[in-house]
Amino acid sequence: MEEISHHDEIKHSIYKACSNSGCLTNKEYHGKDWRADVFAVYDNRKYAFEIQISKQSLNRTLERQAKYIRDGIIGCWFFEKEPGRYQEERLDLPLFKVSESNGEILVSLKEREKLPLNKFINSFIRNEIKFCNKLITTKKQIVEISFIRMDCWKCGAENHIYFASKGFYSACNAVINKDEMLWSSDRKEYMPEIIESVHKYIKTDKGKHLKLGRIEERYSNTVGHSYVSFGCAKCNSIFGDFYVHEAIMESYYGDGIIDKIRCEIEMNIDLNINLPHWCHPNNGFFCE
Template sequence: MNKETIISAIIDVCQTKKLDYITKVKSATWNADIVVKHETYKVAFNVCKCPRNVEATYKAMRKERVCGCWLLLPTRNSSYQERSLPCFNLISKTDKEVVCLNPKLDDNSTNQIELSIFLHSIIDGKIRFAEQAEINKVELCFYKNGCWKCHRENDVYFVNRLFSQKGVVIDGQNLMIDEDLTFNPSIIKGFQRYIQEHPSETFIMGEIKPRYSKTIGETYPSFGCAQCDSIFGNFYLQENMIELMYCTDSLRKAIITLDEPIEVSTNCWYKVND
């Protein structure tokens, strides 16, 4: 992968979409390797390893109805950029180049888009930044948990992924730093409806309700044993979740639709759903 091949890929997309473009553009306030003319705006691409003055350049471009985009070639010492700035890491795979929408999630498949698809999308204005998102679907992961009192196995879940109608996808690793959504009323209602709509799927699960914990001396929403109703402590379950979060492929899953959307902080780039 090098600068020339990436610029060539941008030109190929322009020719496919029959869009005009100019290479090696220099204005009074900003430079670009290639500028693509869209209907009412332009998209300026810079391909480099360590961009400089991105924030100031981006603001100058926006004043001229130009959308900036920095495609970052692989390097050992990458420069830090604010997440809200349109700087996207490139990764070379065996058969293709991919673009990472968010820098801290390079290995996440939902964060990676093939270069050609990314270029089409950003030129069409479908790569956007969201500070917040309304979540209307949730993926739950289920695993077996033994009751500490009667030793029978029960099903419990944790939130693995969040989806918005617009296309934002938030994975579980990012949820861990935010508010715990396990017992969000909207999710509990959605799960209860899911059980009713899928009678063939069996869950061994006690009622999700407030229970008293002797450990902390408080009552809080919790999972409990379907046989003896003993509380499953949140701290213990959170430790299990942290271990299982990175090996969810083998876990049972269900996509839950929410009647009442949940608004969460996202601060991420995403591709708008077609």
């Protein structure tokens, strides 16, 4: 029996995924001067799906893509190894990395998400994956909050502080980072929605072992002005940002974290950055 090549195996999976999604589907379909691995028509839109196991340069790919564009076809490329010069995602070239895990073919939307091939094709032809130029934060944020012990430098009372996982998510699961500085009041930890979630938690049976002072403006002799800070639950002394920062850094390397929670929080944030991407939101709302 002839051995089925890896290329043909994936091609067949694409073919099946297309027909299961309700497309009119053809394998090895010939056009004027091109041949698509899988050609599919859905809702009057024409798609050419190409699987690329061997290397193919970005220029060569764009050359072949130009023919599809000329003929009004959406060429969609699956690469096992992305072309060297391909870095930024682009509208004129839907190109995705494929990999295999436990016999299942997965399609990567960069670091954001891996979708089973079936699901990807089904979403792609239904325009549930759309090209957006900007990444925008979504309202619902997953935040991990870690608690560490920090006893009061003044009265010695047992205290705790916390820090939140960095960055904010877009609906398509990309992380948008925000520059944060010491002694600034707009740290993620001080956002009212985060404080509220922490307070809710420390009122539960599981969280009641934590001792947290208020988060408020306190005057610091060290820097000579007031800033929003952690402080002692007993004597309300300021926990200076420098020491807080140091304690957090130390916990990255050791096991100083004594408790950790993961919350889904509705947050009032509106960050965006220019990052062209194929957007597949988890809530139906594209980045733009």
